[in-house]
Amino acid sequence: MSELGNKKIMSINIKKFMDKKGIDRNKLVDDLNLKYTTVSDWINGKTYPRIDKIEMLAKYFGVEKADLVEQTPDNIIPVTKTVKIPLLGEIACGDPILAEENIEEYIDEPVNYLPSGTCFYLRAKGNSMKPTIPNGAKVLIRQQPDVEDNEIAAVLMTDSNEATLKRIKRADGTMFLMPDNPEYSPVLVNKDNPARILGKVIRMVIDF
Known part of the structure; x- marks a missing residue:
């Protein structure tokens, strides 16, 4: 088990790649033809995507599946205030x-x-x-x-x-x-x- 929970790691990584791609939640929902509540739950760290949805996200962002599911040094953002x-x-x-x-x-x-x-x-x-x-x-x-x-x-x-x-x-x-x-x-x-x-x-x- 990683330092952050799996759902939290996924949440951080999705938001990171959304920022890099310059898209918002509505754009992600429309492009992937998914339910708004489903994507919101992933982004808010409430639920964890199924493997087929992880593969869809990875392909959409142009990254490896591991980039979405693993905790990396650049997705650990200290809350300073x-x-x-x-x-x-x-x-x-x-x-x-x-x-x-x-x-x-x-x-x-x-x-x-x-x-x-x-x-x-x-x-x-x-x-x-x-x-x-x-x-x-x-x-x-x-x-x-x-x-x-x-x-x-x-x-x-x-x-x-x-x-x-x-x-x-x-x-x-x-x-x-x-x-x-x-x-x-x-x-x-x-x-x-x-x-x-x-x-x-x-x-x-x-x-x-």
Whole structure:
């Protein structure tokens, strides 16, 4: 048994080769025609791929199977520091978004795996973003005032002070908040239904 568990080693190696290839989780899922939850479980170290899937991953990344399953010196990343990332609960009126009254708890995060800038967590509520983001998932957000089309953003509905997670689409100067679940309808942002982008979704954590 290696110093790190087998699932953890696989997780580290997959993320390493994703970084080298310059792809994200959605791209890996699409290219390999696999279920998002299956790939997420590998990346999060929750499950271990079957041998045929290891062979598929190795061929995709252009590496040997051993490069995925074995612990090597360059995949041992020391965690030198952690920071407390706030998990926002109900959003209080007004700015700033990270005011103490908005914070439900803090989550310790290794700085190695955080993007630059200010980050916070939101808990997904409801099923409008399934299967991409299930209800109850903790979603890491990088605070920024805008995102690219088709990216998932945390959006504050300013009339209700309710934060929601939706995919951003724009057409003819109008912004739409798009659910990934086809059972839900898009939300039109306009003067009668104002909203502002709080940040970009980076990743999620499922702890149930």
